Amino acid sequence: MTRPDPLPSLRNAAAALATAGQPEAFFVALQQALAEAVGHRLFTIMRHDPAAGLNRRAYSSDPAAYPVSGFKPVNRDHPWTRRVLVEGKAWVGRDAADIVWAYPDHEKIAGMGLASAMNLPVRWNGRPLGTVNLLHGAGHFTEADAVTGALFAALAVPALLAVD
Template sequence: MTELLARLAEPGQPETLYRALQEETQRLVGHKLFTLLYVDGADVARVWSSHPAEYPTSGRKTMGATPWGAHVLTGGKPYLGKDKAGIRWAFYDHALIESMGLGSVINLPVRYDGETIGTCNLLDAEHHYDEEKLSKIHHLAPLLIPAFLEARRK
């Protein structure tokens, strides 16, 4: 954690932090897709993607009133989807997700001042993620607060 905090002071923000978080989550729990999205009204806007061809940065989508949105965006709780059924329940673009060989997800809400301002998202093969892996990374989400507040101002 100390290393990640030190990265906040380095030049080239927020990309320096985004890359460091991608590397740290890979080390701690692994992932095949890593994305970061900030909340912008009813939309979420992607500011980082490990697979920009499929999930480009600056991509936007309206989340609307979905069960996933109620859980993560409104409720501020992490979402752990262990299998393809969990992916299908949460995401309308589940066909693209599955076509990439992905079948499990962790979504970490980034919370500030009582609201969710973004999410950190890790996806991998079906049954890759469990509660133990979630517990290894949930504490990293607050590191994104400064970058997401800045993104929302622009």
């Protein structure tokens, strides 16, 4: 699968960091930039709260289905948590079985017609701040998308720090 050159979209997302209305202005720009560069049908940003053992939703492209007030408990023993939050490595789920493995709300996700995901860690100063999450139809995301997506996710550091 060929993707467009991500540099113009990356440039737009980076420029949004300088605009007023943060962090919302950046989150909207990041959603648009990743839609152009990689594609998604659902886009969320979660802020990791290690003290509470939760990932709290900071942004959602579908606030009716996934409101910003929502959260997901962190299962510290799950391999997804170790990979994404502890090791800081992206996770790509390619099909419905992967979604079932990774997400406790997999039935809701399937009901929305989504069957692949890409979770991009956002880290600062050696610790996880959260994740940028993209979902789409089965087979949409690749490991190359995760490499590109990591560049976009790194831009989310100041915006996620502002969520505190």
